[in-house]
Amino acid sequence: MTTHPSIAEKGAGPLLRAWREQRRISQLELALRADSSARHISFVETGRSRPSEEMVLRLAEHLDVPVRERNALLLAAGYAPRYPETPLDDPALGALREGIERLIGGYEPYPALVVDALYNVVAANRGVMTLVDGVGEALLEPPLNAMRLALHPQGLAPRIRNLRAWRGHLLEQMERQIALHRSEPLRALYEEVAAYPVPDADPADEPSEPVPYFALPLRIEHGGRTLSFVSSISTFNTPMDVTVAELAIETLLPADPATAKYLQASLL
Numbered sequence: 001m002t003t004h005p006s007i008a009e010k011g012a013g014p015l016l017r018a019w020r021e022q023r024r025i026s027q028l029e030l031a032l033r034a035d036s037s038a039r040h041i042s043f044v045e046t047g048r049s050r051p052s053e054e055m056v057l058r059l060a061e062h063l064d065v066p067v068r069e070r071n072a073l074l075l076a077a078g079y080a081p082r083y084p085e086t087p088l089d090d091p092a093l094g095a096l097r098e099g100i101e102r103l104i105g106g107y108e109p110y111p112a113l114v115v116d117a118l119y120n121v122v123a124a125n126r127g128v129m130t131l132v133d134g135v136g137e138a139l140l141e142p143p144l145n146a147m148r149l150a151l152h153p154q155g156l157a158p159r160i161r162n163l164r165a166w167r168g169h170l171l172e173q174m175e176r177q178i179a180l181h182r183s184e185p186l187r188a189l190y191e192e193v194a195a196y197p198v199p200d201a202d203p204a205d206e207p208s209e210p211v212p213y214f215a216l217p218l219r220i221e222h223g224g225r226t227l228s229f230v231s232s233i234s235t236f237n238t239p240m241d242v243t244v245a246e247l248a249i250e251t252l253l254p255a256d257p258a259t260a261k262y263l264q265a266s267l268l
Contacts, residue, residue: 012056012077017045019063022179033062053079066181067245068117085242088122096244097123107251109263111229117177117246118185119146127252127263131222132156146250147174151193161219161226164198169216217255227262228255 020030027045028038036055043049044059051059056077060070071081086092104112104125111127120143121128132140136154139145149155151167160166174190177183215230229252239245254260 011047012051012073013045013047015073015076016051016056016059016063019060019065019069020045022182023063025063030059030062034058051077053077053082057082064180067239068242069181071242083240083242083245086244088243093241093243100247100249103249104251109266110254111252112249113146114247114249115146116243116248117181117183118189119174120144121146121149122247130266131220145189147189147193151196153197156220157196158199159221161221162217165216166218167198215255218252225258225262227259229253229259230255 020027025033026038027041030036031038031041034041034055035058040049041059044051044055053074056073056079057070060073065073067083068085071083074081088097100114100123104114104123108125108127111125111131113124113128114122116122124144132149135149135156136152139149139152139155147170150160150170151157157163157167171190171194174186174193178187178190217228217230219226219228221227232251232253234249234251236244236247254263
């Protein structure tokens with residue numbers, strides 16, 4: 001989150017109030033959750049009382065403040081950051097990287113990838129690389145961005161048969177992340193991809209008969225046929241590092257038997 005200097009200089013109070021208001025929680029409700037009093041919460045937010053380090057972390061926990069922004073709150077309150085931000089290629093995260101590679105590799109032939117807070121792809125399996133075959137070279141240059149890849153006219157967008165529905169799903173997902181993280185870089189990415197042109201819907205892209213999907217599918221053309229997937233996103237439980245907290249593992253599960261059969265045959 002990008003914090004305006006004038007706010008940070010006033011201490012943690014204004015930041016905490018902003019997070020509380022964004023979460024639509026009253027001072028009394030927050031006080032009850034944090035085993036405090038509405039009076040003390042009010043004093044903290046107005047700067048009349050300096051919260052302890054423990055109180056800052058407790059309030060951040062109950063306000064569901066992302067790990068990166070918890071460090072910003074601690075700094076604003078005059079304390080050292082609690083959570084490190086370790087580069088993913090650091091030896092300290094070697095076990096994590098190996099685990100991720102095994103996880104997405106074991107998911108093959110189905111696509112799986114790992115993205116950071118800005119949807120930059122940090123790992124992908126062969127299933128993903130198969131789907132992006134033929135995408136414009138500029139979009140495949142590092143850092144590969146999953147949102148640009150999906151929605152750019154030179155990316156997967158022309159091959160997505162239900163582009164309007166899938167685009168709406170992705171933009172709503174980004175909107176939720178922006179509301180949670182209040183990230184200006186993420187907002188800039190959202191504005192960029194939301195401005196990409198959307199072609200008129202082609203009736204031929206709609207299935208001739210209704211298909212009882214159990215979730216919104218990604219219907220994408222590949223090799224002269226339409227493959228259907230549903231997406232699942234996983235994050236790490238109770239992360240203690242900013243980098244780890246912002247990683248998300250997305251897996252694409254075949255949404256129909258034909259897609260599963262096609263992908264399984266591709267390994268032979």
